[in-house]
Amino acid sequence: MIIKIRGKEYVFSDAIEPSERNTKIKNMLKDNIIFDDVKMTVEEYFRITWNKKPTIVALDKIGNYLSKMPNQNGKHDKEILSKNDELEITKGVRHKTVKGKREIVDSRYINFSELSKKDSVNLGLLDVDDSNFN
Secondary structure, three states: OEEEEOOEEEEOOOOOOHHHHHHHHHHHHHOEEEEOOEEEEHHHHHHHOOOOHHHHHHHHHHHHHHHOOOOOOOOOOOOOOOHHHHHHHHHOEEEEEEOOEEEEEEOOOOOHHHOOHHHHHHOOOOOOOOOOOO
């Protein structure tokens, strides 16, 4: 998985265990970047830009990466999303043909960024003692 943030590129291997993935993501969140001439961590950047499309997509990719199991014994990951599924996740809608007419309908996916705070805490995506948790 590759995530690009403010000119920095972060590459994460799919072949590592979930605990290692969590550690690598936490290290990325502590990394410093420059945003609007201010030095801040990636986590602070995400908190400021949480409602911007690139941040939403990045957080969804991180959520998918953390919830996916590593490849086992060189087998291909059967959970790979098609390009159409990735577009559906990114845009929040999908195209469907009904009776020969192409329609736009709601996405079948629930993005991690759209989870309630309670669900985010239950999944471990948000700390209970987080100062922004109300």
